Amino acid sequence: MNGNELLKINGVRVIFEGGDASGNVTAVDDVTLAIGEGEIFGLVGESGCGKTTLAMTLLGLLDPNGKINTGSLMWSGTDLIKLSEHEMRKIRGKEIAMIFQQPQMALNPVYKVGHQMMSLLKLHHQVSTQDAERESLQLLKQVRISDASRVMGAYPDQLSGGMAQRVMLAMALSCRPKLLVADEPTASLDVTIQAQIMELLLEIRENFGMAILMVSHDLGVVARLCDKVAVMYLGRIVEIADTKELYSKPFHPYTKALLDAVPLPDPEHRASTPVLEGDLPRQTEIHGGCRFRTRCPSAFAKCEKADPTLMALEGAAHSAACWLLDKEMAEESASGSSGFIETTHERVV
Ligand SMILES: Nc1ncnc2c1ncn2[C@@H]1O[C@H](COP(=O)(O)OP(=O)(O)OP(=O)(O)O)[C@@H](O)[C@H]1O
Numbered sequence: 001m002n003g004n005e006l007l008k009i010n011g012v013r014v015i016f017e018g019g020d021a022s023g024n025v026t027a028v029d030d031v032t033l034a035i036g037e038g039e040i041f042g043l044v045g046e047s048g049c050g051k052t053t054l055a056m057t058l059l060g061l062l063d064p065n066g067k068i069n070t071g072s073l074m075w076s077g078t079d080l081i082k083l084s085e086h087e088m089r090k091i092r093g094k095e096i097a098m099i100f101q102q103p104q105m106a107l108n109p110v111y112k113v114g115h116q117m118m119s120l121l122k123l124h125h126q127v128s129t130q131d132a133e134r135e136s137l138q139l140l141k142q143v144r145i146s147d148a149s150r151v152m153g154a155y156p157d158q159l160s161g162g163m164a165q166r167v168m169l170a171m172a173l174s175c176r177p178k179l180l181v182a183d184e185p186t187a188s189l190d191v192t193i194q195a196q197i198m199e200l201l202l203e204i205r206e207n208f209g210m211a212i213l214m215v216s217h218d219l220g221v222v223a224r225l226c227d228k229v230a231v232m233y234l235g236r237i238v239e240i241a242d243t244k245e246l247y248s249k250p251f252h253p254y255t256k257a258l259l260d261a262v263p264l265p266d267p268e269h270r271a272s273t274p275v276l277e278g279d280l281p282r283q284t285e286i287h288g289g290c291r292f293r294t295r296c297p298s299a300f301a302k303c304e305k306a307d308p309t310l311m312a313l314e315g316a317a318h319s320a321a322c323w324l325l326d327k328e329m330a331e332e333s334a335s336g337s338s339g340f341i342e343t344t345h346e347r348v349v
């Protein structure tokens with residue numbers, strides 16, 4: 001990453017009308033984060049916390065009952081939220097591309113892979129059939145498909161999951177986007193193929209300088225790939241830091257619980273805090289206060305009263321939305337001491 005900001009998500013709130021039997025669901029709630037050029041940014045959290053909604057918001061692909069209530073999405077000086085569908089189409093695919101968990105679903109089952117790739121290239125680059133074919137073969141080779149000609153002649157259902165994801169990546173690369181949004185791209189693949197796709201993503205970033213927003217609930221994948229991570233809980237970012245910092249010094253009790261849920265091979269290093277209990281509550285069940293308090297082992301009186309926003313931890317590019325931080329800071333300033341709160345985690349990224 002060269003340090004330049006590529007995308008700035010500013011206070012974005014997304015509401016699904018009628019999203020819950022008892023009313024609307026605020027799937028993304030006041031999210032602010034920035035992705036730098038060439039940066040691989042991880043977005044993690046349990047199922048239903050709003051990861052896909054945020055990804056779809058970036059691409060202007062929310063379901064019809066989804067509305068962006070507040071905020072801005074700044075992209076090269078333009079607020080994507082203010083663009084018409086016609087204007088958004090010039091950015092989607094060309095500047096911001098996306099790959100999904102189920103690659104086969106994104107491919108049209110009735111056309112051969114080659115036909116689909118060539119149509120895309122002809123549409124975006126107005127090239128001849130011959131050039132589109134040559135470019136398609138080259139793109140497939142770039143994503144490490146050795147028998148590119150056979151794959152061009154195959155129908156999507158004749159491809160394995162890993163092969164289909166490579167094809168999707170090749171199609172995403174065809175316009176040299178500046179940002180690739182990858183929503184659980186390896187979740188449906190077995191571990192060896194998963195590892196190959198991860199290597200490929202790293203290689204793509206290296207070769208093309210493309211930034212990646214990596215949506216995942218797999219903390220192992222995120223640790224391997226990402227430069228920075230944001231942890232989401234019930235629509236909110238509750239912690240954000242560089243990957244190494246987050247994994248070695250998690251602050252938020254939710255982040256600690258997520259890390260503790262990752263199986264470790266060495267029983268000597270089993271988690272010292274209990275694994276998170278219960279399911280993600282429905283938003284309508286949380287009435288004010290911190291939204292994690294119902295499952296938080298460290299909740300105290302203040303957590304009932306107000307919802308914390310992200311606060312910076314001392315001496316690091318690391319923020320957490322947790323009243324424990326406020327409490328510690330007050331205690332530190334009262335005792336005149338300083339320093340980071342001790343955690344029991346010793347993880348190597
Ligand atoms: N079209 C929709 N209408 C109503 N509610 C929706 C809609 N799409 C998503 N939601 C709700 O928004 C919340 C966030 O869902 P989202 O799919 O963004 O979560 P996620 O973090 O991607 O989960 P997963 O890990 O399972 O993919 C959930 O409560 C979900 O039920």
Ligand SMILES: [Mg+2]
Nearest residue numbers: 051052053183
């Ligand atoms: Mg999702």
